[in-house]
Amino acid sequence: MSFSPGTPLQTLLKEPFTVEQLKEYAEASGDHNPIHLDEKFAKEAGFPSVIVHGMLSASYLADFVRHHFPESDYLLVRFKARFRKVTFPGDRFTMEGEVKELLSDGRILVTLKAKNQQGELKIDGEAEVRPIQ
Amino acid sequence: MRELLHVDQEYEYLAPLKTGDPLKVSTRIGEIKERRGMYFVTLHTDVFGGEDKKIVSNTTFVVRPKS
Numbered sequence: 001m002s003f004s005p006g007t008p009l010q011t012l013l014k015e016p017f018t019v020e021q022l023k024e025y026a027e028a029s030g031d032h033n034p035i036h037l038d039e040k041f042a043k044e045a046g047f048p049s050v051i052v053h054g055m056l057s058a059s060y061l062a063d064f065v066r067h068h069f070p071e072s073d074y075l076l077v078r079f080k081a082r083f084r085k086v087t088f089p090g091d092r093f094t095m096e097g098e099v100k101e102l103l104s105d106g107r108i109l110v111t112l113k114a115k116n117q118q119g120e121l122k123i124d125g126e127a128e129v130r131p132i133q
Numbered sequence: 134m135r136e137l138l139h140v141d142q143e144y145e146y147l148a149p150l151k152t153g154d155p156l157k158v159s160t161r162i163g164e165i166k167e168r169r170g171m172y173f174v175t176l177h178t179d180v181f182g183g184e185d186k187k188i189v190s191n192t193t194f195v196v197r198p199k200s
Contacts, residue, residue, distance in 0.1 A: 045136075054138075054142065055137040055139075068157070075146070076146055076148065077145065077146050077151075078141040078144065079143070079144050079146075080141075080142070080144075081141070081143075082140065082141050082195060083138070083139060083140050083141065083142075086138070122198050
């Protein structure tokens with residue numbers, strides 16, 4: 001498959017984040033910060049509810065990259081996520097992306113966005129992949 | 134109030150890690166920038182697998198003083 005700058009990647013809609021999922025991610029990652037787990041603590045910290053672990057939400061963007069550039073065919077050489085807004089349980093991501101630039105040695109630079117169901121930009125980022133010879 | 138938030142994360146995968154690679158992870162404090170009373174702290178991390186550097190990570194947190 002060939003890509004050129006400006007080629008959009010087909011959007012991907014994910015399931016909403018859940019409180020249960022945050023508990024599971026805390027166990028898996030070792031990040032037990034109560035801001036992700038304890039409703040009372042999160043409210044005292046000024047948030048309306050617990051917040052989604054940044055790296056859990058970023059993993060959805062990494063998954064989006066892999067959806068379009070599978071491990072069997074591409075190496076992931078760089079991945080960057082900027083957390084623009086805090087993500088909450090109930091937020092449902094739509095992922096968008098575009099081929100930005102074709103770099104040297106065949107690398108492909110793509111830009112990435114994760115928006116919730118209100119269209120708020122939660123994360124943007126970029127990734128570079130290189131086809132496996 | 135909110136004290137620390139993860140605002141930016143980047144990984145560069147220089148070479149694949151292999152099964153059995155002994156890992157060494159080294160993190161150093163990079164830039165600290167102050168903006169409107171908040172501190173943006175960037176950490177640089179190198180992951181070595183054996184002798185070779187395999188992954189470079191840059192992590193930025195924003196730290197807000199307690200109010």
